[in-house]
Amino acid sequence: xxxxxxxxxxxxxxxxxxxxxxxxxxxxxxxxxxxxxxxxxxxxxxxxxxxxxxxxxxxxxxxxxxxxxxxxxxxxxxxxxxxxxxxxxxxxxxxxxxxxxxxxxxxxxxxxxxxxxxxxxxxxxxxxxxxxxxxxxxxxxxxxxxxxxxxxxxxxxxxxxxxxxxxxxxxxxxxxxxxxxxxxxxxxxxxxxxxxxxxxxxxxxxxxxxxxxxxxxxxxxxxxxxxxxxxxxxxxxxxxxxxxxxxxxxxxxxxxxxxxxxxxxxxxxxxxxxxxxxxxxxxxxxxxxxxxxxxxxxxxxxxxxxxxxxxxxxxxxxxxxxxxxxxxxxxxxxxxx
Numbered sequence: 001x002x003x004x005x006x007x008x009x010x011x012x013x014x015x016x017x018x019x020x021x022x023x024x025x026x027x028x029x030x031x032x033x034x035x036x037x038x039x040x041x042x043x044x045x046x047x048x049x050x051x052x053x054x055x056x057x058x059x060x061x062x063x064x065x066x067x068x069x070x071x072x073x074x075x076x077x078x079x080x081x082x083x084x085x086x087x088x089x090x091x092x093x094x095x096x097x098x099x100x101x102x103x104x105x106x107x108x109x110x111x112x113x114x115x116x117x118x119x120x121x122x123x124x125x126x127x128x129x130x131x132x133x134x135x136x137x138x139x140x141x142x143x144x145x146x147x148x149x150x151x152x153x154x155x156x157x158x159x160x161x162x163x164x165x166x167x168x169x170x171x172x173x174x175x176x177x178x179x180x181x182x183x184x185x186x187x188x189x190x191x192x193x194x195x196x197x198x199x200x201x202x203x204x205x206x207x208x209x210x211x212x213x214x215x216x217x218x219x220x221x222x223x224x225x226x227x228x229x230x231x232x233x234x235x236x237x238x239x240x241x242x243x244x245x246x247x248x249x250x251x252x253x254x255x256x257x258x259x260x261x262x263x264x265x266x267x268x269x270x271x272x273x274x275x276x277x278x279x280x281x282x283x284x285x286x287x288x289x290x291x292x293x294x295x296x297x298x299x300x301x302x303x304x305x306x307x308x309x310x311x312x313x314x315x316x317x318x319x320x321x322x323x324x325x326x327x328x329x330x331x332x333x334x335x336x337x
Contacts, residue, residue, distance in 0.1 A: 001270070002038065009034040015327045015335070025295060029273060029318035033246050036271055037157065044319055046155040047094045047312065049162060049305055050147055050236060051078060051085055054102030054228035055122030056167030057131060058209075063170045063202040065193045071166050072105035078164075079112040084302055085162060088309035092316075094160065097151070101143060102228035103165075116143050118228050122165070127209050130224045131171070137223045137231055144235025152243045159240045160248040160312065161257070162305020163229045166192075169280060172256035173206060174225035176282055178216055179259050180289045189252075189281030192301065199281075218263045233257040238264060241271040248308040248315070251278035251300060255286055262290060273315060276300060276307025 013027050014020050021027065033042040053075045059068050077083050078098050081090075089096040099114045100107050102122040107113045118139050123131035132140075151159055169191035176187040188203045213224045222231050234257045240247050241261075249258045249272050261268045269290060277284055277294035279301050287293055295311045329335075 001035065005038060005040075006031070006035060008040060012040055013322060016321065017326045017333055023321060026314070026318040026321050029315055030322040032270070032273065033315070033319065034322065036244060036246050041323055042319055043157070043323075044316060045157045046151075047092070047158045047160065048151040048154070048156040049085070049089055049094050049096050049160040049309060050099060050151070050233070051096060051162045051164060051304060052099045052101055052229040052232050053164040054100070055104040056165055056171060056227050057123045057125035058127060058170050058205070059167035060125055061127055061205045063205055064166050064191055065198060066166045068104060068166050071164055072103050072107060074164055075100065075103055075107060075113060076110060079110050083304065084306050085304040085309065088306060092309060092312045094309065094312065095154070097147070099147065099232070101140065101232050116147075116232075118143065123226065123228060126171075126174075126225050127205060127212070130213070131226050132223055132228065132231075134219070134223055136228070137219065137226065140226075140228050140231035141235035144232040144237070145239035147232070148236040148239035148243060148245070152245065156245065158246045158248065158315070159236070160250075160305055160308045161233050161236060161254055162250055162308065163227075163233065163253050163303055165227050165229050168227045168230060168253050168303075170202060170206060171225055171227045171230060172253045173282065174209060175221055175230075175256040175260060176286050177210070178214065178221045178225070179218065179263055180286065182282065182285055182289065184210065186285055187282040189279075191280070218260050222260060230257050234260045234264070237261040237272070238268065241265065241268050245271065246315070247272050248311065249274045250305045250308040251276050251303065252280035252283040252286070253303060254305065254308070255283060259286060259290060273311070275311035278307065
């Protein structure tokens with residue numbers, strides 16, 4: 001970290017025409033993005049949202065209230081502008097890229113969906129075998145890196161990510177358990193709306209998965225229990241950090257991806273802005289493990305990156321604060337501290 005720049009940024013923020021520290025998290029975000037961009041006058045350019053879709057073999061074990069076909073149906077819905085992710089992106093002027101890395105459906109007739117399929121039917125059922133091969137995991141990582149690079153080539157310096165894939169809270173719970181050591185029962189929740197007996201069944205299934213394999217190496221965790229869209233997101237996050245982007249992290253699933261990215265690159269969290277603390281069991285514990293907290297808690301459990309998109313105007317406010325707010329001298333106000 002550039003300690004000299006950090007001191008200058010903090011001094012600039014402290015000298016704005018306000019009580020010291022009175023704009024709270026906005027001040028923290030402005031400092032963070034100033035350090036990411038290595039400037040006293042940070043800016044947000046060409047924000048981009050990657051919505052990455054894939055199916056999960058574990059869905060066949062009855063761990064989700066939503067059927068598998070919802071994945072492809074929603075992906076098509078997004079191309080028509082009818083999803084929550086669509087109106088949030090329109091509202092905030094964020095470019096949306098819809099990416100298929102493993103949806104169990106032929107989406108090739110939809111030109112608005114980027115075809116980056118790693119596997120035509122999604123992952124395998126990780127109750128019985130590894131979700132993907134090591135080669136597929138590496139292809140996902142490379143695809144994510146390429147997606148981040150494509151956004152950067154368009155001038156993007158702030159990247160948001162979301163996901164679509166029935167069953168991905170199960171994969172996220174497994175990542176959380178194996179990468180944090182937190183007991184599985186604290187990591188498993190209702191997902192898109194399981195009732196109490198459904199959650200018990202989900203926990204029982206995932207406990208069986210742990211008996212099959214219990215790796216702690218990040219790449220093996222992703223291979224054994226990953227989702228293609230999740231591993232792709234990890235690759236995009238890590239490459240975005242290398243390219244000097246700020247990365248907006250959504251809810252439970254994208255936080256699990258950020259956890260994996262952090263385990264692979266201990267400096268990743270310097271570029272990550274955690275946007276939403278969702279209702280999924282374990283999400284708050286996961287954030288606490290990383291030493292972070294979300295900007296919002298709106299009770300969202302939709303996915304798609306909607307929590308990150310909702311938080312974008314707060315990030316924009318932080319940048320406006322550091323660039324547009326008067327300091328004490330220019331405002332002719334006595335600096336009283």
